[in-house]
Amino acid sequence: MKTGAARVPTFAGEECDMSTWDAGKCPVRDVMDQIAGKWSTLLLQALADKPYRFGELRRLVPDISQRMLTQTLRDLQRDGYIDRKVFPTKPPSVEYSMTPLGLSLFEPLKRVLDWAEANHASVKAARVKFDESELA
């Protein structure tokens, strides 16, 4: 399994030369590389609503594989965005919930998601126009 300490994003910790905006390491890539994952934003959005258990999340996002759900939740937990609580019931249940850090991230992130919904038509229109102009 590549997730965990051994899995360091390609440019995490490396020098970021865009000193205009960042003198040291590049937080943008280090943070964005994780939340840019295929399922991260969906799960954050779900958990921003309220805590969910593993099986609930699975039903909530039907097209995610069990493997990717486990892995993405683990990565989000590792970065401190979500909490994982195990209830030693029988059978066991595990509840995932947003941490304060995760909620603080979701606040600005939500604005981008809002933008996506509001401007989806413009983006699709731009694509059509671009593709038409490419017909040569």
Next chain:
Amino acid sequence: MKTGAARVPTFAGEECDMSTWDAGKCPVRDVMDQIAGKWSTLLLQALADKPYRFGELRRLVPDISQRMLTQTLRDLQRDGYIDRKVFPTKPPSVEYSMTPLGLSLFEPLKRVLDWAEANHASVKAARVKFDESELA
């Protein structure tokens, strides 16, 4: 939508059947899949400052390959975020700049990037803590 299918509140306050969160149908994924590219946010951030030429962007982000710079710029142009202007000088030069649509996207996106910078330390700390607890 199936009866009893899980629904969560969306950013717009509406409810959304997450089973329809399919790229092409879901604005969030359709837009984010592009933004989530390895270099997209960095180039948007660069161009939000001012227009740049191809070679300038290349020097600005030294560790991007020429292939990925071309490809990412093309994708961003296709989605209507940036403009591409060719000057028939000799040798030719090409200038990239943000469109109004791109600027309107960058406004909320910048908040996420700002968050990344402001909370990078917290994220890194969370990773260390998580990795240490995994050694048990």
Next chain:
DNA sequence: CCGTATCCCCCCTGATACTG
């Protein structure tokens, strides 16, 4: 200077089967 084209590798992701 600004790309395209080609090759190739690696990692993400999915499918399936198995455990506590």
Next chain:
DNA sequence: CAGTATCAGGGGGGATACGG
């Protein structure tokens, strides 16, 4: 119910060479 293990495929991304 909540994971782990293993195998296989596709595509994102890098290196290099070539074209306008």
